[in-house]
Amino acid sequence: MKKPIAFVVMSALALAFLASCGDDNKSSELSSDCAINAIVLGNLSRIYHTYLDNGKDTSYSITVPGAAYPLHIDQINRRIFNSDSLPVGTAVNKVYFTTFSADGIVSYRLESGKDTLYSTKDTLDFTSPRIFTIFASDGSGSRSYTIDIKIHNADPDAYSWVAASPADNDVAKLESMRMIAKDGQLYLWGSKNGTNVVMTRKTGEGVALWTKKDISGTDGLQTKSINLFNGKFVAISESGLVESENGADWTETATSLVPDRILAADEELYITVSGKIYSSSDLKSWKEEKADNSTAFLPTENIYSAVLPAVNNPNIENIVCVGYLDGKTETWKKEMNKVYPEDNAWSYYPTTEETPRTLPYLKGFNMMKYDGKLFCAGINGDTVNVYTSADGARAWKKVKVPTMVPAQTGKPTEIFMTPDDDNHIWLVCSGTGMLWKGYLNRLKADKSE
Structure with missing residues (x-):
């Protein structure tokens, strides 16, 4: 069961603060940064339609290398999207990221409207854009991004x-x-x-x-x-x-x-x-x-x-x-x-x-x-x-x-x-x-x- 994001984030911040104070011989400061720095799509599956020699259509599943479709990070407008849309038929209901680098604590918006902490092991549904929020580790602020995984509406080979x-x-x-x-x-x-x-x-x-x-x-x-x-x-x-x-x-x-x-x-x-x-x-x-x-x-x-x-x-x-x-x-x-x-x-x-x-x-x-x-x-x-x-x-x-x-x-x-x-x-x-x-x-x- 997902816990309220406020409770989870406050707990994470408290743990980070205690960790920074745990060693009197070390000088450690919590950061006020809260940004996504790099993000890379993992592999995706696509239903590919083609035609046999007799003219009948057939289909089968192929792998789409997500890394071939770079995600652009627009820090000003806080948007993340793939400039080159994924091929038509690509399934984006089970998306994972091989790279997700951020300064701060990462959460994402659930369909219920509540936020929960993000883990790189998570597989998420991107049939609609999703909101990710990065909380500064010193608790001073946060920044929300809309991540939009785009797919071609038309078959590129049609x-x-x-x-x-x-x-x-x-x-x-x-x-x-x-x-x-x-x-x-x-x-x-x-x-x-x-x-x-x-x-x-x-x-x-x-x-x-x-x-x-x-x-x-x-x-x-x-x-x-x-x-x-x-x-x-x-x-x-x-x-x-x-x-x-x-x-x-x-x-x-x-x-x-x-x-x-x-x-x-x-x-x-x-x-x-x-x-x-x-x-x-x-x-x-x-x-x-x-x-x-x-x-x-x-x-x-x-x-x-x-x-x-x-x-x-x-x-x-x-x-x-x-x-x-x-x-x-x-x-x-x-x-x-x-x-x-x-x-x-x-x-x-x-x-x-x-x-x-x-x-x-x-x-x-x-x-x-x-x-x-x-x-x-x-x-x-x-x-x-x-x-x-x-x-x-x-x-x-x-x-x-x-x-x-x-x-x-x-x-x-x-x-x-x-x-x-x-x-x-x-x-x-x-x-x-x-x-x-x-x-x-x-x-x-x-x-x-």
């Missing part, structure tokens, strides 16, 4: 979505879509009843309408070929390689080359002409690139690229190009050394027995880089499927997280996903005309206090 635009009739009728976020603006191209258009809206707005413009300055713009290069949009049209500042008004570039396809866009633009690969940094001077295999294996449709750092060398980057050839996924890469530039060849990565997890054919396939990985999205039957690769497009696996796409996506005829500079994902759906804005909770978690 995705959150909101409708960013109401259903739009023009978007609903688009085909051959391509979407790019640039300088706070979202650009969506596509063909509506045989006419190419571009739809725009700001990424920083909440629910907002699209603004539609017709394409001008060129004929036969291949909307699927549009890439962002040197701050401008580039694409292939009937006249050859064209560029645009605003996505609507296009002009011919200075090059005399007429590309078959755009392979990739990084610091250089990579195109193919009559089975050969060329690169340029200014769209004027072109250099023929080497390839370690026949360029007959280059993809011809739904071609996308991304730049990924090498796993073990930050000075090495890989330009990854993925697309379809006769309904089959083809992957090519070019290694770039940022410190010692080399004239490396484009390398072909064929499907072999060692790489069985290939990307299936998806209608309206598109690829993006997000959270350091590659994601490919498209439609299989009437369902949106998303695949991910963590090894630079060598192996793919289907994303089992149900929130990877909004629950209200419905049955679109074509989709496109693209990221912006603020770690958002934009998902547009032809057929339904909806635009969704989402993010991975872990990347958008507010760690400020």
